[in-house]
Amino acid sequence: MVAKVIDGNAVGQKIRAECRQRTLVLKQHYGVTPGLAVIIVGDNPASKVYVRNKVRASAEVTIRSAVIPFPADADPATVIAKIRELNADPLTHGILVQLPLPPQFKIDDLLSAISPEKDVDGFHLYNVGGLIIGNTVFPPCTPYGVVRLLEHENIPLEGQNVVVVGASNIVGKPMALMLMQRDATVCICHAKTRDLAQFTILADILVVAAGHPNLIVPQMVRTGAAVIDVGINRLPDGRLVGDVDFEGVRQKASYITPVPGGVGPMTVTMLLVNTISSAERMAKPDLAATASPALA
Numbered sequence: 001m002v003a004k005v006i007d008g009n010a011v012g013q014k015i016r017a018e019c020r021q022r023t024l025v026l027k028q029h030y031g032v033t034p035g036l037a038v039i040i041v042g043d044n045p046a047s048k049v050y051v052r053n054k055v056r057a058s059a060e061v062t063i064r065s066a067v068i069p070f071p072a073d074a075d076p077a078t079v080i081a082k083i084r085e086l087n088a089d090p091l092t093h094g095i096l097v098q099l100p101l102p103p104q105f106k107i108d109d110l111l112s113a114i115s116p117e118k119d120v121d122g123f124h125l126y127n128v129g130g131l132i133i134g135n136t137v138f139p140p141c142t143p144y145g146v147v148r149l150l151e152h153e154n155i156p157l158e159g160q161n162v163v164v165v166g167a168s169n170i171v172g173k174p175m176a177l178m179l180m181q182r183d184a185t186v187c188i189c190h191a192k193t194r195d196l197a198q199f200t201i202l203a204d205i206l207v208v209a210a211g212h213p214n215l216i217v218p219q220m221v222r223t224g225a226a227v228i229d230v231g232i233n234r235l236p237d238g239r240l241v242g243d244v245d246f247e248g249v250r251q252k253a254s255y256i257t258p259v260p261g262g263v264g265p266m267t268v269t270m271l272l273v274n275t276i277s278s279a280e281r282m283a284k285p286d287l288a289a290t291a292s293p294a295l296a
Contacts, residue, residue, distance in 0.1 A: 035094070142270075150228070161187070165190075172188060
C-alpha cells in the first residue's frame with residue numbers, strides 16, 4: 001500500500017475560488033469589501049513571512065488587508081487600544097494578532113481584547129469555549145483546515161478512532177473538540193503520554209501536531225490509516241519537515257499530508273473563509289447562516 005498524498009495547495013485553491021465568488025456577491029449585492037487587519041509586534045523574521053503570506057492570500061480573493069506594525073518595545077496598552085479601535089471599525093471584519101509576541105505582552109490580554117465577532121483566528125476564549133457546545137463563531141484555522149481536508153477526501157469521521165498527538169490550545173485541543181462534534185471517538189496524546197505507539201497504532205485517523213520531527217515512524221501507524229501531519233520543523237540543513245516520517249509512513253497509510261504543502265496552505269485559506277464569513281454576517285445575517293461553512 002502506498003498512501004494518497006493529500007495536496008493542501010490544490011484543496012486550498014479550490015476553496016479560495018469559492019472565496020472569490022463569495023466576495024464578489026458581497027461587493028455586487030451589499031457593497032461590502034471584506035477587510036482584514038493584521039497586527040504584528042516586533043521584527044520576528046518568521047512572523048514577517050507569515051504576515052506577508054496572509055496579505056498575499058487576501059489579495060488573491062479580493063479581501064482588503066491592512067498590516068499594523070508596532071515596535072518590539074511597544075506598550076501593551078497601546079496595542080490593546082488599537083484593537084478596540086478596530087473592533088469599532090465597520091470596514092474591518094477580521095482582526096488577528098501575529099504570534100509570538102515580545103515578553104512584555106500577556107497573550108491572553110490581547111486575544112481577549114478582540115471582539116469574538118472579528119476573531120478570525122478563532123483564539124478568543126469565547127470561540128475556543130464555543131467548540132464544546134458547537135456554537136463557536138469562528139473555529140481555529142488550522143483544525144478547521146484539517147477537517148476540510150478530511151471532508152474533501154471523503155474520509156469518514158463518524159465512529160472512527162482518531163488519535164490527536166499534541167494538546168496545544170491552538171491545534172490539539174480544538175482539533176479534538178471539532179472531531180468529537182462529528183461523532184469520532186477521540187484520544188488526545190501529549191508530551192507526557194507513556195508508550196505513545198500503543199495509542200497511535202489504534203488510530204483510523206492520526207493527527208500529529210507535536211512539533212518534533214520524525215516523531216511518528218511506520219511501526220506506530222496502523223495499516224490503512226489516514227495520517228495528517230500538522231507539524232512543521234526546520235532541520236539544521238534548512239529543510240522543512242513535519243512530525244511524521246513521511247516516506248516511511250507513506251508506505252503503510254492510506255492517506256498522508258506532506259510538509260510543506262499539506263495543512264499549512266489550508267490554515268491561511270481558512271483565515272480567508274473566516275474573514276469572509278464575518279463580512280457576510282455583518283452585511284446580512286441570513287446570508288451568513290447559509291453561506292458560512294464555519295457556522296454549519
